[in-house]
Structures are given as structure tokens and as C-alpha cells.
Amino acid sequence: MVLGLFSIFCSFSRKSHCASWMLLVSFLLDTAVQTMTKHLNICPKSGTELNDFAVFTTFGLASALLLGVDGPLNGFLAIIYVAAASFRLCFYSTGVPFTYKGLPCSYASCVLASTSLLTKGNTFILCCMASLMILFMMDQSYYPHDEILESENWKKVIYMGGVVMLFFSPFSLIAFYCLMWSLSYIFFPDALWGKAACLRLQH
Template sequence: MTDLSWKDFINALSLANMVLGIFSIFCSFSRKYHCASWMLLISFLLDMAIGTMARQLNISCRLGAELNDFAVFTSFGLASALLLGVEGPLNGFLAIIYVLTTSFRLCFYSSGVPFSYKGLPCPYASCVLASTSLLTKGNTFILCCMASLMILFMIDQSYYPRDEILESENWKKMVYMGGVIMLFFFPFSLTAFYCLMWSLSYIFFPDSLWGTATCHGL
């Protein structure tokens, strides 16, 4: 494939990621939170694949970057916030705060420090919410507690390693492949628990599990 064709393909994947987010939003409005959460887990895995392909092929363009930012905001901002529900004033207010936090997080996505992000990346916060929603069957109280915690992590401005799992150690590649396999072939509860443990390990043990070795490998 030519360079232009690869750019088109990656842009198409970013567009597909955005479509998943839009479908998740529609599912949330229809009170089908199970389906909405499932869409976000697929989007979480797809986002990692898009980033890996762009880096490996050394492809960068303004259109692709903007399209990917829109996809991230749609899926990991708007769609994730709607998992909280908008029936009550507290849920609606927290959903708005979550969307604003995601916007703030995207503005500081590049930390200026090699191999690191400033603030918890939005996909991991979204994965935590989607997995929690599936495991608790949409319990809004637990979701609001988790969302509040994710908001604090995203605005904390601590440094998190760039987890290039498809480009570093083999065990990290297996973690990703395990997520893909479980997503399509295992019960929903097991898949949600797997993704939740994966995300929490990145949040609470960023350097010991996902940091130094990845930087040296790259």
C-alpha cells in the first residue's frame, strides 16, 4: 500500500472509532447501557491499534490527528459520561464535569517529557467506567464514585508512561491480544473484569508494570 493509502486506512479506523462512540451515545439515550459499555471497550482496543499503526508506519497528518482527537472526545468523553445517566441533577452535573475534564485532559495530552503523558489518558478512564458498568449492571451510584475518581486522576497532572504495548515486551502484546480474544469469545462479565484489572494496573502501578521497560524497549 502507498503512504496515502495507509493514511486513508488509519483515518478510516479513527472514523470507525468515532462511529462506535456515537453508537454508544445512542445506546445510552435508549437506556441500553450494556450495549453502550460494550461499544466503549471495543473503542478502547481500537484506539490502541490506531496509535500503534500510525507510529510504526511513521504516518502523521493534520487531518488524521484532528480526526483522532474528535474520535477520542466522542468515545472517551461524551459517550463515557453518558454511562452515568442524566436522569438526576447530580448525575447530569457529574457527566458535564467528566466531559469538561476530558477536554482539559486532551489539551495537555503531550507532557513534553519523553515517553510520558500528563494526567491519566482518557481511554483508560473510559475503560474503567465501561467495565464497571458491565460488572454492576449499570449501578449509577458506583459509576458516579468511579467517575469522580477518574476525574481526579485525569486532572491530577501526574506523569503516566506511554504504554506502547504492541511495540514493546511480548507479555504486553499478550495482554492486548487477550483483551481482543475475550471481547469476542468470552462472557461479558469475564471480559469486563479483565479490562478493569488491566486499566487499574496501569492507573495504580504505571511505572512498575508499564513504564521503564517500555521506554528502554523503544
């Protein structure tokens, strides 16, 4: 949530580069925090509500501000994006174990942040990607709820690769890496990321 607030501040200061980096770091931290809270058993009701607020602030509001609010079209699309993220958070529960309903906001945010970094904040491309992410969040398709740090080793390698690249790789490379990671989850949720969930359901 703190990184999301900093991202919002950077967006209002017209520093989209810094705002995007805050969101990418948040994307990587989100996975680690979920695993830590689960293992340490520190998820009371208030903590769950705070997490939802943090997700909305960071992956909803802060991500929407990457679109800019200079023109009426950008501002309107940013509002729609925030509304879609809110809708997604309200109706993510499917009743089916290990699944989400609708694209998780963190992956949509990662796509926008990576696109912003790779295109140097190109508004047209960002608006196109945001429109696509809105559709994925609203379509209510099923996506695997797979804790990366608790599943297959290759998924852990992908996560650790992102963390290592964040510190030691060129900015454009880590942005491309996170974009490919997110797009693979979006377009191939079952083929690539749903294996662990299917195995659990069978057992």
C-alpha cells in the same frame, strides 16, 4: 469515533449494556489504530485533529453518558467528566518523551465501561468511579506512553488476551479483565507499565 457515536445513541436509548460494550471495543481498537497509523505513516495534521475529536467523542462524551442524565447530580457529574476529558486532551503533552500528563481518557473510559457491565449500570458505583477518574485525569501526574503492540511480549499477550476474550469469553469475564488491566495501569504506571519508557530514555 463511529463506535463512540453508536455508544452515545445506545445511552440515549437507555441501553447502557450496549453502550458499555461499544466503549470496551473502542478501548481495544485505539491501541491497534495508533500502531497502524504510526507504521503506515498516515498521521497528517488533519488526522491528528480528527483523532483528538474521536477521543473526545468516544472516551469523553460517550463515557460520561454512562452516568445517565436523569437526575441533576448525574447530569452535573457528566458535565464535569466531559470537562475533565477536554482538559486532559488539551494538556497531555509533557515535554518528556514517552509520557502522558494526566490519566489517558481511554483508560478512564475502560474503567467506567467495565464497572457499568459488572454492576449492571449501578448509578451510585458509576458516579463514585467517575469521580475517581476525574481526579486522575486532572491531577497531571505522569503516565507512561507505551505502545503496547511495540513493547515487551507480555504486554502484547495482555492485549491479545483482551481481544480473544472479547469473542470467546463470558461478558462478565472480559469486563473484569479490562477493569484489572486499566486499574493496574492507573495505580502502578511505573512499576508495571513504565519499564519500556525508562529503558528508552536511558538509551
